Amino acid sequence: MKTKEENNQIKAPAVKGGKVSNKKKDDEDGTEIGGEDEWMQKKTLVKPPDQLDLTEAELKEEFTKILTADNPHAPENSVKYNFKDQAYKPVNNVDQLAVHFTLEGNLLHKDSDEARRQMANQGDAGENTATEPENGGENPDKPETPADAAEDAGDGEDGAGEERPESEDIQVEKQERKISNQFNFSDRASQTLNNPQRDRACQSEPPPRANFSATVNQWEIYDAYVEELQKQKQETSKEKHKTPLFKKEEEKVKKKPVYVDSQIDEIAKVVKVAKIIERMVTQNTFDDIAQDFKYFEDAADEFREQEGTLLPLWKFQYEKAKPLTVTALCWNQKYKDLFAVGLGSYEFTKQGRGMLLFYTLKNSNHPEYIFHTTSGVMCLDIHKELSYLVAVGFYDGCVAVYNLKLNRPQPIYKSTAKSGKHTDPVWQVKWQNDDIDKNHNFFSVSSDGRVVSWTLVKNELLYTDIIRLSLEGVVTEGEEDVKIPDMACGTALDFHKQIDYLFLVGTEEGKIHKCSKSYSSRFLETYIAHSLSVDAVKWNHFHPKVFISCSSDWTVKIWDHTITNPMFTFNLNTAVSDVAWSPYTSTVFAAVTTDGKVHVFDLSINKYEAICQQAVVSKKTKLTHIEFNPVYPIIIVGDDRGYVTSLKLSPNLRKQPKEKKGQELPKGPEVEMEKLEKLLSQLRAxxxxxxxxxxxxxxxxxxxxxxxxxxxxxxxxxxxxxxxxxxxxxxxxxxxxxxxxxxxxxxxxxxxxxxxxxxxxxxxxxxxxxxxxxxxxxxxxxxxxxxxxxxxxxxxxx
Incomplete structure (x- = not known):
């Protein structure tokens, strides 16, 4: 079978011969000029060696190809949520449009409004040419007929002079027409009719009336009360089992409340989720600090015999609390990562507002709870069992109780001048065990010389003066013939860990009074402790006889309350702001000084000097308070710039006796008490x-x-x-x-x-x-x- 190209090659000579007649001879030089095809280069067919030789039937066979306009990148098996059926359903119609190129043009349709406005503004040429024949112009494309000429002549004679000026005015108006500004608009108001008021009246029957008369005497009232009392006794006798109050509360709790979906509940859920996400982001941001807090142990302590270090961890700060001073610190006993910070000022001339903040180790960027106060916060204490109750003492002499569960900015209890508030700043508050009536109560001490017990009863605070501090140590009642001694200023307060009624009070005169709740007229013992005011006094967590005190006279002293002289005295060469016992061991305590240093002592290692002296802030910053975490080996310190710094104790600062193979060392409070008692017995030997x-x-x-x-x-x-x-x-x-x-x-x-x-x-x-x-x-x-x-x-x- 011959292809089409081969047929063309066979027919080529015939075509060439047929075009011989087309050749013409040049008259001048006698040369022959060929046809047009002779100037073109011949095309030679190149056949590939692997080309198939198909038969004519195979060449004539038709194959059907269908071209579809489907988009190959269109999504398949896509589903959408159907709110009616509450299920995901597949989408049948998928948009197959694929835009490869887009060019926005600037052409307008001549019949559109925008085109008409543009033509009117620029003076369209088409309109001008259309008006010229009407005004007497000549159209070269259209021949003029005699009838038209006659009409034009007649019009020209009668009204040519009148129509010409009008056409010129129309053209001028069209040329001067401006495009309207769509952004230039004005408001229009319309007055509607008021609905007419209509009065409707209806008539009803008056309520029936009746006259009643009776006499009331004293004995009739008495008889009525007696009858009511007998009915109540009969009803109570019928009840076989009396349900106590706590069971009623449990029954109330067991009732499942019906929650109504509202916008407030949704917002609360969003806030909770946002707080969790914030903690996750913060933990990822400060992951290195979290790892150090959990796992890091200073390996260099193995080469130090009697020295330790403090590893800085998180630093807690709040922008609005920068001008304030950290005046109180307290850990939550239930939630070990939560602690409270009191902010105020120790300077008399810079008194103003205060703040109560709650931080957690899970989020160091922002406080968990923020409470603003009108007066500076001077002290605080968190209830050991009810961790949501916080007692706070203020500079103006008031005490208050906050409830974290209610999430309200105001305290649930607050003392006033009518309810017996202090007249001077409150320097210490301490929660106590509930009284006989199961009412919560706490104690406070102030510069006015009063130690007051506050009881939470319903919606008010009831106060009771426990003892009044006097300079002579004896409190006398004010009578006509007896002179009332000058009152001493209380600065510190702490209750015994085992003996509920025993507590210590420190004064500005440098004395420490051992007092009892049962005796309000005298002190059990008075210790001449320091030459300046006592800044802190705290009982040991393990030994029932030992307590510690610090003062601005540069000294820290350890006491046995059965002896009036100190057992140990340590001079830190600068004013001591606060001191705290370690909850892990009985012989470790830490103190902070105004030069920005933290001093950690361990009496079992060194009885003469600190095993760690480390500056944690700059020299111009003063440290004000320190607290040990009840579980983790970390401490928090506050300064006079509103910052709280957390530090981790190295292994040497919390060293435990090494256990030998096959030997189990005893552990517990009794062992710690014996360890401290052994040190004290050496002093008594x-x-x-x-x-x-x-x-x-x-x-x-x-x-x-x-x-x-x-x-x-x-x-x-x-x-x-x-x-x-x-x-x-x-x-x-x-x-x-x-x-x-x-x-x-x-x-x-x-x-x-x-x-x-x-x-x-x-x-x-x-x-x-x-x-x-x-x-x-x-x-x-x-x-x-x-x-x-x-x-x-x-x-x-x-």
């Missing part, structure tokens, strides 16, 4: 060497009265020796003589009596006192060297 930080001596008049044969003196808290082993004690005047020198190598003191002018050798005895040895009469050789406040003596016994 007769052969204990003199502690370096106990240098001064004072007289114990009570023991002098009891002991006639020997005389005793006790330690003073002043740090006179300077902590050196070969340093003599500066001369102190005491009741029985003058301290001349300290022989540190033998742990003895030499004293000269005022009366007998004899020398005495002083040794230590139990109960932190020192016994006087027999007198040394006129030693033969002695030399005293004085340098400023230090003395050294060398004596030989006569």
């Amino acid at each position: 007769p052969d204990r060497p003199v502690q370096k930080h106990f240098a001064g001596l004072v007289q114990d008049e009570k023991e002098n009265q009891k002991e006639n044969s020997d005389q005793y003196i006790t330690h003073n808290s002043h740090h006179c020796c300077g902590g050196q082993s070969d340093t003599a004690v500066s001369r102190l005047h005491v009741g029985i003589g003058e301290v001349i020198a300290a022989v540190s190598e033998r742990d003895e003191y030499v004293m000269r009596s005022r009366k007998t002018k004899q020398f005495h050798l002083i040794r230590e005895t139990p109960k932190n006192r020192m016994r006087l040895s027999p007198a040394w009469r006129n030693p033969k050789k002695h030399s005293i060297t004085s340098t400023n406040t230090r003395l050294s003596v060398s004596l030989q016994q006569s």
Whole structure:
């Protein structure tokens, strides 16, 4: 079978021969010029070697191809939610339109409104040409007929002069026509008719009336009350089982309330979900801090024998609280990651508003709860069992109770001038166990010298004055012949952990009073503790006899409440703002100072100095409060700029005794109490060497009265020796003589009596006192060297 191209090749000579006649001869040069096809290059058919040879029947066979305009990228199997059937259903009609190119044109249809306005503005040429034949112009394309010429001539004679000016005016109007501005519009108002008022009246029958008369006497009223009382007794006797109050409350709780869907519930759900998402984002942002909080342990502590460090974690801050000072810190006992922060000011001239904030370790960016107060917050305490109740003391003397469950900005209870509020700032509040009537109550202490018990009864606070602090230590009733002593200013308060009625009160005069709820007229004991105001006093969590105090006189002291003298005294060389016992071990405590440092002590490791001194803020910033977390090994400290910093204790600061293989060490509060008691017993032992930080001596008049044969003196808290082993004690005047020198190598003191002018050798005895040895009469050789406040003596016994 021959293809079409082969047929064309066969017929080509015939075509060429047929076109010979088309050749013409040039007359000038006699050359022949061929046809048009001879100038074109011949096309040669190139057949591929693998081309199939098809028969004519196969070539004539027709194949049907259908072209569809489907979009290959259109989605398939798409579904939509049907609200009627409440189910997802497939979409049958899918849009197959695929736009490959789009070009917006600028052509307008001549009949459109916008085109007409444009033509009217620019003076369309088509309209002008259309009006020229009407005004007498000549149209070259259309021949003029005699009839038309006659009509034009007649019109020209009669009204040519009148129509011409009108056509010119029309053209001028069309040229001067402006396009209307669609954004230039004006408001139009219309008055509607008022609906006419119509009065409708109806007539009803008046209510029936009846006259009633009776007499009321005192005995009739009494009889009515007696009958009512008998009915009540009969009803109560019929009831076999009386349901107590708490069962009624349980029954009320068991009733399933019917919730009505409202917009408020939806908003509450959105707020809860948003809070969870915020915590997730914050945790991812500060993931490195969260990992350090949970797992990091300082490996360098293995190479430090008696030192530890603090690892900074989160820093909590609120923009609106920057000008305020952190005046109180308190952890929640139920939710271990939640703590409260009180904000106010300690300066008298800068008093103003205050704030109460609640932070959580799960979100350090923003507080969980925010309460604004009209006066500065000075102290707060969270209830141990009912963790949503918070007692707060203010600078203006008021106390208040907030309920976190209600989510309201105002407190549910607040004292006023009528309900017995304090007249000076409230420095400490403490929750107590419920009273006999199961009413919640808390205590407060203020600078007005009152220790008050507040009881929550229904919707009011009832107050009871427990004790009034006096400078003399004895409270007397104000009578005509008796002078009322000056009131002392209370600054600190803490209740015993095991004994419910026993509590301590610190004053601005530097004294600590041991008081009881049962005795409101006197103190159980008074400790002359510090030379300046007592900033904090707190009982030990494990030992029932030990408490700690700190003051602005640079000292921290540990006391046994059965002894009037301190067991330990530590000088931190700057004002101490707050101190706190560790809840993990009985021998660890921490203090913060105004120079921005945190001091952590462990008496079982070092009894003379801190095992950690670390600055956590800048030097210009003062630390105000510190608190240990009840479970996690972290502390939080607040400063005078409104910031709260969390720190993690290194392993050396919470060291536990190592367990040997096959040996289980006892654990529990009893073990911690024994550990601290062992340290205290060393101080009470007769052969204990003199502690370096106990240098001064004072007289114990009570023991002098009891002991006639020997005389005793006790330690003073002043740090006179300077902590050196070969340093003599500066001369102190005491009741029985003058301290001349300290022989540190033998742990003895030499004293000269005022009366007998004899020398005495002083040794230590139990109960932190020192016994006087027999007198040394006129030693033969002695030399005293004085340098400023230090003395050294060398004596030989006569």
